[in-house]
Amino acid sequence: MEKLIEIKNTVTLQGLDCANCASKIESKINDLPEIQGASVDFINASCTYITNDSNNDKVLDSIKKIVNELEPDVRVITEEVKEEEEEDFKGKKIQILAGVVLIIIGFIVRSYSDLFGSIFFVASYLLLGYEVIVKAVKNLLKGNLFDENFLMAIATIVAIFLQEYLEAAAVMVFYQFGELFQDQAVATSRSNIASLMDIRPDYANVIRNNEVETINPELVKINEVVVVKPGEKIPLDGVVIEGSSMLDTSSLTGESLAFEAEVGTNVISGCVNLDGILKVKVTKPYGESTVNKILELVENTSSRKANAEKFITKFSKVYTPVVVISAALLALLLPLFINIPYSESIRRAATFLIISCPCALVLSIPLGFYAGIGSLSKIGILVKGSTIVESLSKVKRVVLD
Structure with a gap:
């Protein structure tokens, strides 16, 4: 019987900005029969999956179909795509600012005419809530009822129905502010973690046929000799066979003082050559080099989920349906126990829906871990994953050499 070979692949989920949606995508992909395991990394906006199906295009099509249905x-x-996050933030800020300005104008105009004041409030609501409503309708047509877009759309439409135009606009303003802060917090963590990626060597100067060729470090073979000039990074692990120089290893070891490398010295990839020219005989391929192992740890930090993250992911699957059902019962049954009209019970149910939005709940724990990992990365400390951060919270004593 032919043994199946497991293949590990990673794809980028460009535009993923919802933690709750990320958990749903991960769950759906794991349900695919050809998938042996999948993990969606919300912070890095990527999906890593393992499959034993040699037809990766078929697997990709299945993943794309799931993502398109949910988001x-x-x-x-x-391929890696560099997103212009600053431009996105700028556009979002302008949109929110315009919405706030419309509300302020509505306040001023309302003192003269309620009708014109309401028009400005509705304009603000449509400006800020249009995307939310469109997403809610699309998900509704696909049978995906229970998400934050659905909750926000229902709650604000109820407010419009009750002629509470200011409340509907204000809810969308606060919701968009929350989304903006969430996106910026995630982008900051991404940036801090990605800062460690600067240690990656871009090229290697390898000697072949008595000539120096500049090639990708991954193409260099064991026992080949690479030339490292002043200011360049050592591309692969090896031993110095000619020359001497001071090496800066601070980005790898945290050691602030440079050390001298001479003939016979073992050197690791990622170090920066400060002055002399070195010839280094390669002892390990790029895939086994020190810098590549570090980069793999950085890239896979969020795939190691802590127990708290696993719990909140499972909990979120039942949380939103329970919230929607509870809101419906609140609107229908509250007037039977308290002497209030149905309009008031509906208002309270809408308020309940707003404050029960699941995205903040699902994001809170992962973002806490990622913020910690990102902050440590900013000062050069590499953490293997949120499981390690969870363990660090229980540390009582630290011994340093």
């Missing part, structure tokens, strides 16, 4: 605005791409 139509998210693109599944196989």
Whole structure:
């Protein structure tokens, strides 16, 4: 019987900005028969999956179909794409500012005419809530009722129905502010973690046929000799066979003082050559080099989920349906026990829906871990994953050499 080979792949989920949606995508992908295991990394906006199906295009099509059903605005791409996050934030800030300005104008105009004041409030609501409503409708048509877009759309539409135009606009303003702060917090963590990626060597100067060729470090073979000039990074692990120089290893070891490398010295990839020219005989391929192992740890930090993250992911699957059902019961049954009209019970149910939005709940624990990992990365400390952060919270004593 032929043994199946497991293949590990990673794709980028460009535009993924919802933690609750990320957990749903991960669950659906894991349900695919050809998938042996999948993990969606919300912070790095990527999906890593293991499959024993040699037809990766077929697997990718299945993943794209799932993502399109759950999050139509998210693109599944196989190559790394640099997103212009600053431009996105700028556009979002302008949108929120415009919405706030419309509300302020509505306040001023309302003192003269309630009708014109309401028009400005509704304009603000449509400006800030249009995308939310469109997503809610698309998900509704696909049978995906229970998400934060559905909750926000129902709650604010109820407010409009009750002629509480200011409340509907204000809810969307606060919701968009929350989304903006969430996106910025995630982007900051991404940036801090990605800062460690600067240790990656871009090229290697290898001697072949008595000539120096500049090639990708991954193409260099064991026992080949690479030339490292002043200011360049050592591309692969090896031993110095000619020359001497001072090496800066601070980005790898945290050691602030440079050390001298001479003939016979073992050197590791990622170190920066400060002055002399070195010839280094390669002892390990790039895949086994020190810098590549560190980069793999950085890239896979969020795939190691802590127990608290696993629990909140499972809990979120039942949380939103329970919230929606509870809100419906609140609207229907509250007037039977308290002497209030149905309009008031509906208002309270809408308020309950707003404050019960699941995205903040699902994001709170992962973002806490990622913020910690990101902050440590900013000062050069590498943490293998949120499981380690969870363990560090229980540490009582630290011994340093």
